[in-house]
Amino acid sequence: MNKRIGYLLVSVFLGLAVVLAGCGAKEDVNRQDAASPATPSGASVPAATGENTAPVAQEPQEKVELTISAAASLTDAMQEIQANFEQANPNTSLNFNFGASGALQQQIEQGAPVDIFVSAAAKNMKALVDENLIASTDQKNLLQNSLVAIVPADGTNIVTSEKDLTSEGIKTIAIGIPESVPAGTYAKEALTHAKLWDQLGKKLVQGKDVRQVLQYVETGNADAGFVYKTDALTSKQVKIAFEVDKNSYTPANYPLGIIDGTKHRTEAEQFYAYLQTSEVLDIFAKYGFSVPE
Incomplete structure (x- = not known):
């Protein structure tokens, strides 16, 4: 009788141990699931690196509009040059103001928001240089006409x-x-x-x-x-x-200059340099212009 009671107590203790062990394992699994996000079936879980690997969105570069006041005789050549320049520089657009050089000079003197001036006469450029509206180092003869x-x-x-x-x-x-x-x-x-x-x-x-x-x-x-x-x-x-005999009139030079008060100095200098490239001078030559001697 005593032996039977002993066996029974041992069986009860072993059963309780198994039950308690199962409960502990279940609690560990639940804690792990709560700490980790669910992953769809078949999906791989990326290894933790300690860094945020999401791509950083970059703000689009602001488009700059340059205003160029140019002699009316440059209209056709400049329109072709504009298409080429804007294609190569999508963040810069060119806004041309064509007219008589004297009238364009007066507009600049009166504060018109101009970035670059291309005159059909040296006297109009000189006047703006003398008035400190264009630095002497920011202008040069670009073309010549007849x-x-x-x-x-x-x-x-x-x-x-x-x-x-x-x-x-x-x-x-x-x-x-x-x-x-x-x-x-x-x-x-x-x-x-x-x-x-x-x-x-x-x-x-x-x-x-x-x-x-x-x-x-x-x-x-x-x-x-x-x-x-x-x-x-x-x-x-x-x-x-x-x-007309070229000795009978002042040489028809076309000076190019950057307006001193431009708000787009970098882009203005870029276009100023572009107008002096062999590629652009070839376009001017196609329209009958020549390079000053």
Whole structure:
């Protein structure tokens, strides 16, 4: 009897030990599950590195718009240059303001937000340098042009020199306003050199810029006109009557300068340098410009 009771007590103690061991293992598993996030079936669990490996989002670079005031005679060449530059520099856009160099100079003097100025005459650039609006080290001669006389492509008047402009068949001669349009200034110098300025005075009509002079001749509102060679080459409605003697007028140089008050100095310097590359100078040459001697 005593032996039977002993065996029974031993069995009870062994059963309790097994039950208690099972409960302890279950609690360990529960604690581990609570500390670790659930992982989908078949997914691998990355090893802990102690570092945040998530990619850091970078803010997009702000796009800069450069404003370039340029002589009207540069319109066609600059539009091609603009497309090439913006394609290579997607974070910089170019906003061109084309017009007569004298008018552009006045806008800059009055505080227009301009970054770069390309003039069709050295005098307009010099004025801005003298007024400390452009540093002397931030400007240089970029191009040179030549002055020509044009007539309508279907015209019958024979014009081979300034003297032929006095004929009765030539009733109207278009030139740029001499006070603000460099091509008009050069035309006045050439006609004065030929001693014809006063004689032709009654025939003259003035345009706000060289492109308007070209338009006068294209539309037949003028029988002849003085424009740059580069402008004449852009139109099939006019033909070059003669090229004006370069010794009769001031060299038609095109200086380039960075406005001292630009808010985009880095980008302005980049475009300033780009305009002097062989790639760009080849584009200018295609439109009839040359590099100053």
